[in-house]
Amino acid sequence: MTDLALDKPVPPNAAEPNRTAPAARRGTVRPSPTALGVGLLLAVAFGLLPLVGSEYLFDAILTPFLALALAGLGLNILTGYAGQVSLGSAAFMAVGAYAAFNLSLRLPGLPFVVDILLAGLVAAAVGLVFGLPSLRLRGFYLAVSTLAAQFFVQWVFNKVGWFSNNSPSGIVTVPPLSVAGLALDGSVGRYLFALSVVSVVTLVVWRLVDSPTGRALAALRDHETAARVIGLPVLRLKLLAFAVSSFIIGVAGVLWAFAYLRTVEPAGFNLDRSFQILFIVIIGGLASLRGAFLGAALIVVFPLALARLGETLLGGLFDSGVLEMSQRIVLGLLIIAFLIAEPAGLSALLDRLWRRVAGRLAALCSALCSRFASNRSA
Amino acid sequence: MDWSFFTEVLVGGLLSGVMYSLVAIGFVLIYKTSGVLNFAQGALLLFAALTFVSLTERGLPFWAGIALTLAAMTAIGALIERTVLRPLVNQPPITLFMATLGVSYVIEGAAQLLWGTQVHGLDLGIDDLPLEIGGVLISTFDLFAAAVAGAMVAGLTLFFRYTRIGLGFRAVADDPLAALAVGLSLDRIWTAVWTASGVVALVAGLLWGARLGVQFSLSLVVLKALPVLVLGGFDSIAGAIVGGLIVGAVEKLAEVYAGPLVGGGIEGWIAYVAALGFLLIRPAGLFGAKPVERV
Numbered sequence: 001m002t003d004l005a006l007d008k009p010v011p012p013n014a015a016e017p018n019r020t021a022p023a024a025r026r027g028t029v030r031p032s033p034t035a036l037g038v039g040l041l042l043a044v045a046f047g048l049l050p051l052v053g054s055e056y057l058f059d060a061i062l063t064p065f066l067a068l069a070l071a072g073l074g075l076n077i078l079t080g081y082a083g084q085v086s087l088g089s090a091a092f093m094a095v096g097a098y099a100a101f102n103l104s105l106r107l108p109g110l111p112f113v114v115d116i117l118l119a120g121l122v123a124a125a126v127g128l129v130f131g132l133p134s135l136r137l138r139g140f141y142l143a144v145s146t147l148a149a150q151f152f153v154q155w156v157f158n159k160v161g162w163f164s165n166n167s168p169s170g171i172v173t174v175p176p177l178s179v180a181g182l183a184l185d186g187s188v189g190r191y192l193f194a195l196s197v198v199s200v201v202t203l204v205v206w207r208l209v210d211s212p213t214g215r216a217l218a219a220l221r222d223h224e225t226a227a228r229v230i231g232l233p234v235l236r237l238k239l240l241a242f243a244v245s246s247f248i249i250g251v252a253g254v255l256w257a258f259a260y261l262r263t264v265e266p267a268g269f270n271l272d273r274s275f276q277i278l279f280i281v282i283i284g285g286l287a288s289l290r291g292a293f294l295g296a297a298l299i300v301v302f303p304l305a306l307a308r309l310g311e312t313l314l315g316g317l318f319d320s321g322v323l324e325m326s327q328r329i330v331l332g333l334l335i336i337a338f339l340i341a342e343p344a345g346l347s348a349l350l351d352r353l354w355r356r357v358a359g360r361l362a363a364l365c366s367a368l369c370s371r372f373a374s375n376r377s378a
Numbered sequence: 379m380d381w382s383f384f385t386e387v388l389v390g391g392l393l394s395g396v397m398y399s400l401v402a403i404g405f406v407l408i409y410k411t412s413g414v415l416n417f418a419q420g421a422l423l424l425f426a427a428l429t430f431v432s433l434t435e436r437g438l439p440f441w442a443g444i445a446l447t448l449a450a451m452t453a454i455g456a457l458i459e460r461t462v463l464r465p466l467v468n469q470p471p472i473t474l475f476m477a478t479l480g481v482s483y484v485i486e487g488a489a490q491l492l493w494g495t496q497v498h499g500l501d502l503g504i505d506d507l508p509l510e511i512g513g514v515l516i517s518t519f520d521l522f523a524a525a526v527a528g529a530m531v532a533g534l535t536l537f538f539r540y541t542r543i544g545l546g547f548r549a550v551a552d553d554p555l556a557a558l559a560v561g562l563s564l565d566r567i568w569t570a571v572w573t574a575s576g577v578v579a580l581v582a583g584l585l586w587g588a589r590l591g592v593q594f595s596l597s598l599v600v601l602k603a604l605p606v607l608v609l610g611g612f613d614s615i616a617g618a619i620v621g622g623l624i625v626g627a628v629e630k631l632a633e634v635y636a637g638p639l640v641g642g643g644i645e646g647w648i649a650y651v652a653a654l655g656f657l658l659i660r661p662a663g664l665f666g667a668k669p670v671e672r673v
Contacts, residue, residue: 085472133654136661139471140415140612144604145657148650151601159641271601275479282476325491332483339477340465 045195050188058187059260065300066194067255072280072292073205074248079278080287081209082241083221084134084142088149089249089277091130094269095153096123096250097257098163101264104175105165112179116197116254123250124243126153131242135235138224150271157266164264171265174258190259197255201248206289208244217241218287249277279331283338285345294346302334303327386514387634388627393520395626396527397585401603402610402618403530404578409612410551411571414463414474420600421482422576425489426451427583427592431498444580451576454485459572464565486597495594500587523585530581531619543570551613605653610664617665625649 053062075089099119103110110118130149134142157163157170164172176185177193184193208214219227220237228234257264276299284295306327342349401419408416429450433443462477504522508515538544546567549557558564586599606625610617632648 079472133657136658138661140475141608141657141661143415143475144608145650145654147601147604148647148654151647151650155643155647159643278476279479282473321495322491325487325495328483328487329491332480332485332487335480335483336462336477339469339473339480340462343466343469343473 055187058191061300063191063194063260065296066198067252067260068280069293069296070198070201071249071252071277072296074245074252075277076281076292078241078245079281082217084241086146087143087274088146090269090273091149091153092123092127092246092249093253093256094157095126096253097264098157100254101172101174116251119254120247120251124247127242127246128239131239134238150274154266171263173263177258194255194259279335283345285347288347291345291347306330382513387630389514389516391627391630392623393524395622396524398602398606398625399619399622400527400582401599402606402622403615404575405603405607406615406618407571407575411547412568413471417478418482418485419579420597421485422579423583424597425485426580427587427596428489428493431500431592432493447580451580452573455572455576456569459569498592500592502588605649608653609656614665620664628652
């Protein structure tokens with residue numbers, strides 16, 4: 001559950017000599033395995049994939065994966081770390097997407113990076129408003145009340161033409177992506193842009209959940225009354241969780257609209273999307289940064305894989321209606337199976353798998369070494 | 379202000395609220411005894427209505443259709459309890475909620491894969507003629523639905539109060555550990571509860587199906603039932619009824635009087651906003667039990 005953050009590198013300027021780690025004493029800071037793994041992943045994602053990936057890979061898999069993973073990350077702060085369940089994530093994605101669209105439309109002078117930040121702030125403000133009930137409500141009462149955000153926001157974007165620039169169909173096309181004069185409207189460009197945003201936000205969140213604030217959020221989740229007793233500002237923390245989470249989900253909405261779909265419409269941010277994001281968090285693992293990415297990968301790849309599989313197995317019999325229904329069934333079964341087999345999610349599953357593999361490797365290694373040693377001594 | 383029109387809207391709202399209560403009661407049954415917010419209630423409702431309609435369309439008489447659907451609902455309820463909830467015992471409520479979300483996906487997909495996705499008409503043999511009572515027009519169908527709901531609540535109340543298994547339900551709802559200690563079988567009782575909620579789903583499914591036509595959107599009536607639950611409290615049948623009446627009335631009155639000012643279509647969220655406003659005053663709903671927390 002508490003992954004990544006545990007083995008952060010020891011600061012080299014640690015004051016007392018007896019508190020410095022062995023690595024620091026040797027004069028160099030050895031990066032932890034986690035940092036190495038993340039670095040390697042980033043190198044592959046930034047360096048290798050753009051060279052070898054196909055357009056389909058970027059447009060249909062990687063870019064939506066990044067946007068959904070970011071949304072999952074945002075919801076995880078609220079649900080995983082702070083323990084407040086929300087069923088209205090798609091509403092905040094919509095707010096982010098529409099805010100960015102209107103900012104780029106009405107204030108064309110602003111650089112797009114500023115648009116994104118502002119869109120996130122708008123989403124955070126809306127999140128604050130809909131987070132207010134959390135001050136009084138808990139558990140399912142709160143979860144249901146977040147549905148108010150879902151339905152209300154969707155209704156507003158449907159009804160008020162100003163938000164979609166009075167487009168008669170309600171669907172608007174967003175301007176092509178460009179940052180600092182650099183056109184990023186190709187598949188690779190949009191992917192790289194999404195990747196950069198996701199990397200930066202993830203890094204910030206990583207620091208946040210490891211900070212005193214992050215621990216205070218976890219205390220709030222684990223026992224609200226106890227958190228209050230030890231003097232944590234519970235109300236402020238709840239609102240903070242809603243604001244930060246909505247900010248990130250709003251940014252995810254910007255990526256969804258600008259990098260993935262290149263259009264915005266209210267129907268794209270319906271209740272099913274909210275559930276999808278919740279699934280990502282639950283399947284991936286609550287209170288785990290990795291979980292959001294693992295869950296999103298599964299949610300994005302699985303329907304495509306199922307469509308492919310159905311096509312090869314059943315051929316013409318597998319029309320789109322049957323496909324949609326079987327996708328629903330399999331997704332449902334998958335969720336149930338996951339919850340039963342591993343309630344802590346893919347992240348915990350991966351940990352277990354890794355420990356097993358590492359254990360095997362270590363055993364194999366020591367067996368080889370001892371044989372080698374006995375050979376030498378013989 | 380035209381008072382007879384106001385009364386008409388109000389009565390219409392109250393009666394349609396009873397329809398929401400019907401759905402909400404299914405939730406309450408399960409929440410009360412096992413602490414699970416069963417999101418699959420809407421899917422169960424869809425499945426029941428779709429199965430019944432498809433059976434009668436294939437030439438089965440009305441009562442045989444009811445009997446067969448009832449058998450199917452019982453089987454599904456027991457199956458869900460056995461395969462999904464029992465392995466998840468002692469998990470946090472959110473996990474159980476997610477599991478029922480998964481169940482609802484499976485049931486929705488299966489129902490439509492099995493019976494097709496087209497819209498079926500469902501005729502229960504009740505004419506939807508407006509009835510004039512004291513100058514106010516009331517739909518006969520709504521009155522019938524209200525009567526059914528009333529009968530169901532009465533039946534459930536009697537069942538809870540006077541039968542052995544009903545007493546068991548209440549014992550489990552009160553304190554599962556104590557219930558276990560005096561020798562009640564939790565498994566049996568939970569299976570019975572799921573069966574009962576399947577029956578409620580059948581009744582609600584038939585009434586809603588007759589009203590809206592039997593189709594996928596039928597499973598979305600859960601979204602109408604949730605504010606009712608929030609208003610009335612998740613664990614109170616009386617709350618489900620009163621909450622339903624309030625939500626129905628508020629929704630209709632708001633749609634008629636406030637809707638035109640903001641462009642209409644507000645019934646999708648006004649119930650939630652009303653429920654929220656209410657919750658700010660009473661966080662556990664009208665009749666909900668206030669949780670006692672120990673540190």
